[in-house]
Every structure is written in structure tokens, then in C-alpha cells.
Amino acid sequence: xxxxxxxxxxxxxxxxxxxxxxxxxxxxxxxxxxxxxxxxxxxxxxxxxxxxxxxxxxxxxxxxxxxxxxxxxxxxxxxxxxxxxxxxxxxxxxxxxxxxxxxxxxxxxxxxxxxx
Numbered sequence: 001x002x003x004x005x006x007x008x009x010x011x012x013x014x015x016x017x018x019x020x021x022x023x024x025x026x027x028x029x030x031x032x033x034x035x036x037x038x039x040x041x042x043x044x045x046x047x048x049x050x051x052x053x054x055x056x057x058x059x060x061x062x063x064x065x066x067x068x069x070x071x072x073x074x075x076x077x078x079x080x081x082x083x084x085x086x087x088x089x090x091x092x093x094x095x096x097x098x099x100x101x102x103x104x105x106x107x108x109x110x111x112x113x114x115x116x
């Protein structure tokens with residue numbers, strides 16, 4: 001799940017890096033920050049010792065997934081990405097969302113250890 005989020009963020013960055021200046025610094029900046037936040041929050045939550053903290057950061061990450069979808073939709077409407085590329089990213093986000101929800105459900109009330 002974490003690696004999927006990292007890969008998605010890298011692909012989005014690569015896409016936006018090729019845009020012209022105005023779209024890059026308006027839509028692009030937001031579009032890059034949202035998936036970066038997904039991976040960062042997954043990692044930060046996992047690094048927390050208590051399950052409630054981990055779970056809270058996973059919810060933040062899930063919120064960033066929704067934000068990423070919004071910025072992708074805006075990029076599509078502004079003709080910055082093709083419909084094919086839009087669908088590609090949405091499919092990846094759908095898969096990530098399923099994996100992420102399963103991970104959140106798996107977090108129990110036991111403290112996290114380095115072995116988990």
C-alpha cells in the first residue's frame with residue numbers, strides 16, 4: 001500500500017513536471033502535494049506507537065486520496081491530462097483505496113511494534 005502511494009506520487013510528479021509554468025504552479029502544485037501527502041501520512045501513522053494515532057494518520061491519508069481525485073478531475077477539465085491518463089490514475093487510486101481500507105480495518109488496539 002505504501003509503495004503504491006509512493007509510485008503514484010512519483011508518476012504524478014513526472015506528469016506535472018512537463019507542464020507549462022502557469023498550470024504547473026496552480027493546478028500542478030496542488031496535484032503533486034496531495035499524493036505526496038498520502039504516502040507521508042501512511043508512513044507517519046505507521047511510525048506512531050499507538051493504534052489510535054496510526055489510524056488517525058491513515059484517515060488523513062485517505063482524505064488526501066480524495067483530494068488527489070479532485071485535482072485530477074480539475075486537471076482533466078482544464079485539458080491538462082488526457083481522459084486515458086485520468087482513468088489510469090483513478091484506477092490506481094481505487095486500488096490504493098481498497099488496500100488502505102483493509103489496512104485501516106486491520107489496525108487493532110495493540111501498540112505497534114517494529115515487527116508489524
